[in-house]
Amino acid sequence: xxxxxxxxxxxxxxxxxxxxxxxxxxxxxxxxxxxxxxxxxxxxxxxxxxxxxxxxxxxxxxxxxxxxxxxxxxxxxxxxxxxxxxxxxxxxxxxxxxxxxxxxxxxxxxxxxxxxxxxxxxxxxxxxxxxxxxxxxxxxxxxxxxxxxxxxxxxxxxxxxxxxxxxxxxxxxxxxxxxxxxxxxxxxxxxxxxxxxxxxxxxxxxxxxxxxxxxxxxxxxxxxxxxxxxxxxxxxxxxxxxxxxxxxxxxxxxxxxxxx
Amino acid sequence: xxxxxxxxxxxxxxxxxxxxxxxxxxxxxxxxxxxxxxxxxxxxxxxxxxxxxxxxxxxxxxxxxxxxxxxxxxxxxxxxxxxxxxxxxxxxxxxxxxxxxxxxxxxxxxxxxxxxxxxxxxxxxxxxxxxxxxxxxxxxxxxxxxxxxxxxxxxxxxxxxxxxxxxxxxxxxxxxxxxxxxxxxxxxxxxxxxxxxxxxxxxxxxxxxxxxxxxxxxxxxxxxxxxxxxxxxxxxxxxxxxxxxxxxxxxxxxxxxxxxxxxxxxxxxxxxxxxxxxxxxxxxxxxxxxxxxxxxxxxxxxxxxxxxxxxxxxxxxxxxxxxxxxxxxxxxxxxxxxxxxxxxxxxxxxxxxxxxxxxxxxxxxxxxxxxxxxxxxxxxxxxxxxxxx
Ligand SMILES: Nc1ncnc2c1ncn2[C@@H]1O[C@H](COP(=O)(O)OP(=O)(O)O)[C@@H](O)[C@H]1O
Ligand SMILES: [Mg+2]
Numbered sequence: 001x002x003x004x005x006x007x008x009x010x011x012x013x014x015x016x017x018x019x020x021x022x023x024x025x026x027x028x029x030x031x032x033x034x035x036x037x038x039x040x041x042x043x044x045x046x047x048x049x050x051x052x053x054x055x056x057x058x059x060x061x062x063x064x065x066x067x068x069x070x071x072x073x074x075x076x077x078x079x080x081x082x083x084x085x086x087x088x089x090x091x092x093x094x095x096x097x098x099x100x101x102x103x104x105x106x107x108x109x110x111x112x113x114x115x116x117x118x119x120x121x122x123x124x125x126x127x128x129x130x131x132x133x134x135x136x137x138x139x140x141x142x143x144x145x146x147x148x149x150x151x152x153x154x155x156x157x158x159x160x161x162x163x164x165x166x167x168x169x170x171x172x173x174x175x176x177x178x179x180x181x182x183x184x185x186x187x188x189x190x191x192x193x194x195x196x197x198x199x200x201x202x203x204x205x206x207x208x209x210x211x212x213x214x215x216x217x218x219x220x221x222x223x224x225x226x227x228x229x230x231x232x233x234x235x236x237x238x239x240x241x242x243x244x245x246x247x248x249x250x251x252x253x254x255x256x257x258x259x260x
Numbered sequence: 261x262x263x264x265x266x267x268x269x270x271x272x273x274x275x276x277x278x279x280x281x282x283x284x285x286x287x288x289x290x291x292x293x294x295x296x297x298x299x300x301x302x303x304x305x306x307x308x309x310x311x312x313x314x315x316x317x318x319x320x321x322x323x324x325x326x327x328x329x330x331x332x333x334x335x336x337x338x339x340x341x342x343x344x345x346x347x348x349x350x351x352x353x354x355x356x357x358x359x360x361x362x363x364x365x366x367x368x369x370x371x372x373x374x375x376x377x378x379x380x381x382x383x384x385x386x387x388x389x390x391x392x393x394x395x396x397x398x399x400x401x402x403x404x405x406x407x408x409x410x411x412x413x414x415x416x417x418x419x420x421x422x423x424x425x426x427x428x429x430x431x432x433x434x435x436x437x438x439x440x441x442x443x444x445x446x447x448x449x450x451x452x453x454x455x456x457x458x459x460x461x462x463x464x465x466x467x468x469x470x471x472x473x474x475x476x477x478x479x480x481x482x483x484x485x486x487x488x489x490x491x492x493x494x495x496x497x498x499x500x501x502x503x504x505x506x507x508x509x510x511x512x513x514x515x516x517x518x519x520x521x522x523x524x525x526x527x528x529x530x531x532x533x534x535x536x537x538x539x540x541x542x543x544x545x546x547x548x549x550x551x552x553x554x555x556x557x558x559x560x561x562x563x564x565x566x567x568x569x570x571x572x573x574x575x576x577x578x579x580x581x582x583x584x585x586x587x588x589x590x591x592x593x594x595x596x597x598x599x600x601x602x603x604x605x606x607x608x609x610x611x612x613x614x615x616x617x618x619x620x621x622x623x624x625x626x627x628x629x630x631x632x633x634x635x636x637x638x639x640x641x642x643x644x645x646x647x648x649x
Binding site: 085088089092094095114115118119120121122123127129131133135136137138142146147149150194206 | 261262263265266269270273548549551552553554555556557558559560642643644646647648
């Protein structure tokens with residue numbers, strides 16, 4: 001924790017940080033590589049993750065330092081088992097670090113309890129999974145509405161918002177369909193609607209096109225680009241697919257737990 | 261927080277297991293409700309036979325009319341005791357009755373015998389027992405071999421039908437000339453004949469089993485009892501009629517409750533374990549779903565209550581079915597041995613709402629008990645499970 005504060009650059013609230021979060025949090029401003037001057041949204045300092053298989057430690061992530069600017073479309077590539085998903089889970093607040101700190105718009109994720117992280121996720125992160133992860137017994141609209149149940153919105157407001165999100169992904173006419181009545185590409189688009197319905201800052205996607213044919217995959221990538229450019233979402237996407245990575249603004253490669 | 265429709269639909273996705281588990285719980289709730297309804301029905305049937313304003317006198321130490329012997333001269337003494345109500349002509353309201361057990365062949369069997377209570381009554385019994393009404397036929401002629409029949413015995417034994425005969429003792433026939441009802445009391449499972457007929461048929465000259473009286477008021481009971489029991493030579497005991505019949509029903513009602521309770525206890529263990537297995541399977545099957553809910557930000561507590569709710573829903577589904585089925589028992593009458601008198605009495609199930617609701621609640625409780633551990637496991641699902649298998 002102390003080394004985190006050493007690397008911390010404090011400054012006034014950055015102009016790009018979307019409102020709502022308290023002014024107590026400090027923004028990060030980094031002179032990002034590539035000439036971009038966007039403020040840093042995600043900052044990892046000496047982050048390590050070690051799993052234990054029995055007594056034997058497996059170091060999956062080794063002292064990662066990483067900054068991701070606000071508004072970026074980041075692609076994480078690397079061989080299978082290199083720790084991409086592990087890193088994504090840490091950024092998304094799904095898992096806790098073994099060492100180091102993660103700050104997201106100034107908020108220290110690593111200092112949070114699990115309950116606090118759950119609440120933080122519901123307000124700040126949208127999830128897109130390789131296997132879509134729609135609840136099979138709920139309709140498309142109900143699946144999209146699900147994250148809104150954690151907000152104070154009324155039922156009517158929730159339903160209205162869910163329909164708007166479905167419209168964004170072009171599936172308004174499938175609102176009443178169950179996941180098993182949708183194609184893979186459609187299911188993933190519903191999942192994207194679910195990811196954006198709470199209007200989160202960050203979208204994380206773990207191999208979002210991994211289970212899709214080329215055509216559907218391209219549609220999904222098109223949508224992600226649209227979310228990035230039009231809705232200004234910061235996207236962190238893990239992918240194997242070079243075509244997918246090409247759509248990203250920044251590509252990072254991970255190998256054996258280190259960025260190369 | 262997580263909509264209840266999610267749980268409902270998830271239950272219906274696993275139709276077969278849901279139905280099997282619900283049926284287990286339905287069975288428990290059914291047995292529980294039915295046995296309680298029967299115990300209540302027994303108490304009601306036997307309790308109805310007595311009023312608090314009536315007193316009954318037995319030989320000291322006798323638990324039942326059957327085991328009580330009182331010499332006829334004492335009947336007058338009981339009737340003359342203070343507090344006994346008198347009719348317009350100044351005659352005390354009371355009767356001495358002789359109760360014996362008669363073995364008769366059950367209807368539709370070839371020679372299967374069972375016991376029936378035969379009550380030897382006085383001429384004015386219908387004036388004394390005002391709730392008793394003839395619903396068919398006519399009263400028995402005093403001093404004859406005619407009897408009237410409680411309506412629940414009708415057709416249950418060979419010869420017990422209006423106009424038919426049965427053997428009251430070897431080579432002596434009694435004829436059924438009337439059928440009576442008594443507001444569902446145990447009298448409806450008795451045969452009533454002239455006290456002399458019973459005396460001569462059973463060789464009980466000069467005795468009765470009990471003396472029943474109507475008191476001027478309920479509050480006169482203590483004085484009347486004291487007057488009779490004061491003289492130890494008489495060797496009599498006096499009770500309120502209601503208390504006497506309640507005591508009669510106690511053993512049988514308790515036995516039914518106990519047997520029902522024992523069955524329910526073992527069945528409910530089985531059904532609760534069934535619910536637990538079903539819910540554990542559901543949790544394992546939906547690991548990725550639960551991980552997704554957790555990733556989206558639903559708390560452990562929310563996941564826990566959702567699965568607990570699902571388990572309770574499952575249990576209430578079964579419980580509702582069992583409770584509904586138990587209501588059907590309200591239409592069932594059935595004969596069983598009353599252990600106080602060793603004769604058959606016809607009972608019905610009393611479908612009291614409180615019994616049904618309580619049984620349903622116990623069904624729901626089984627859902628809680630069976631569901632708590634699986635729900636805890638679900639709540640411990642890591643949100644990372646959404647990403648991995
Ligand atoms: N919960 C865990 N326990 C033990 N090892 C794990 C766990 N999760 C991941 N690992 C290991 O960490 C390494 C990186 O996994 P992952 O981040 O999923 O890689 P990638 O997504 O790049 O394929 C793998 O060797 C994997 O076996
Ligand atoms: Mg992976």
